[in-house]
Amino acid sequence: MLKPPPRGLATGVAEHRRDREAGRVVYPVISRRSGGLSLGINLFPDAKLCSFDCPYCEVFPIAPGMPGFSIVELESELGAFLDSYDQGPAPEPLRDICLSGNGEPCLSPHLGGVLDLLARFRGDLPLRLGRPEIVLISNSSGFSDPGVSDLLERFYRDEGLVVWAKLDAGNERLFRAMSGLGAAGGLSFDGIVAGLLAFSRRVPVVVQTMLCGLDGAAPSASDLEDYSALLSRLVREGARVREVHLYTFARPCPSGRCSSLDDAALAGAAAFVQASTGLRVRAFGRSDELPPASDGAA
Numbered sequence: 001m002l003k004p005p006p007r008g009l010a011t012g013v014a015e016h017r018r019d020r021e022a023g024r025v026v027y028p029v030i031s032r033r034s035g036g037l038s039l040g041i042n043l044f045p046d047a048k049l050c051s052f053d054c055p056y057c058e059v060f061p062i063a064p065g066m067p068g069f070s071i072v073e074l075e076s077e078l079g080a081f082l083d084s085y086d087q088g089p090a091p092e093p094l095r096d097i098c099l100s101g102n103g104e105p106c107l108s109p110h111l112g113g114v115l116d117l118l119a120r121f122r123g124d125l126p127l128r129l130g131r132p133e134i135v136l137i138s139n140s141s142g143f144s145d146p147g148v149s150d151l152l153e154r155f156y157r158d159e160g161l162v163v164w165a166k167l168d169a170g171n172e173r174l175f176r177a178m179s180g181l182g183a184a185g186g187l188s189f190d191g192i193v194a195g196l197l198a199f200s201r202r203v204p205v206v207v208q209t210m211l212c213g214l215d216g217a218a219p220s221a222s223d224l225e226d227y228s229a230l231l232s233r234l235v236r237e238g239a240r241v242r243e244v245h246l247y248t249f250a251r252p253c254p255s256g257r258c259s260s261l262d263d264a265a266l267a268g269a270a271a272f273v274q275a276s277t278g279l280r281v282r283a284f285g286r287s288d289e290l291p292p293a294s295d296g297a298a
């Protein structure tokens with residue numbers, strides 16, 4: 001059971017979204033996957049910037065006129081977070097500082113400067129806030145860019161950067177549907193997989209996968225088999241996968257095309273993937289993390 005967040009911090013999906021859509025660069029939330037208080041960093045407060053167009057993307061159109069991202073504003077909002085932190089009834093430790101929000105962080109020209117600032121911020125945190133991980137959530141499309149992969153590897157080595165890498169499909173057809181890139185999209189499935197493999201040989205990743213209904217159709221048994229086979233191949237070929245997170249549609253999204261898998265279907269998928277790949281698999285249903293497959297719950 002998570003404790004309440006510090007006063008004034010977002011507790012739920014709606015508040016979290018409102019904070020990002022209001023152009024906030026720093027948005028504290030209680031995160032199921034982090035298991036507590038997480039500080040989201042939004043590198044795109046003025047407009048979504050992403051190489052994908054996922055049908056389940058929760059980024060709604062942003063009101064015009066928002067100022068663009070600046071390191072100065074980030075520093076100021078981090079300071080404001082610290083000022084507000086002790087006002088809560090029972091402030092809990094900060095589990096992570098998470099780069100995500102309104103787009104693909106690896107596309108930001110500020111990424112290196114932001115990682116530098118977050119490392120300094122974490123180093124200066126008072127002991128009562130703990131030592132949060134710095135997490136980067138990526139759609140995996142930038143890993144084949146040497147500038148990006150070198151930068152992330154350096155922060156992994158120096159600061160223990162944790163990278164969550166999206167892989168929503170084990171075949172081209174589902175990849176195209178889930179990435180929103182369509183049949184003629186510029187990024188190739190094979191290219192994304194090759195970039196993920198090369199990067200995860202250098203930096204361990206948490207693989208993140210959305211399993212949801214799309215236009216009324218859930219992923220098929222053969223989609224899951226393709227996905228497990230791809231994960232197994234990646235590991236055989238040297239990918240370092242810390243764990244796999246399967247999650248389902250749980251937040252409102254502008255496309256209106258997606259639906260949640262129920263807990264039983266998600267738990268069954270998690271048990272299958274875990275058994276067939278040997279990887280640790282965590283599953284996040286609509287409202288909560290599901291018990292691990294090894295507990296016999298899936």
Ligand code: SF4
Nearest residue numbers: 050052054057103139
């Ligand atoms: S990768 Fe993330 S930000 Fe980009 S479209 Fe997909 S869900 Fe949205």
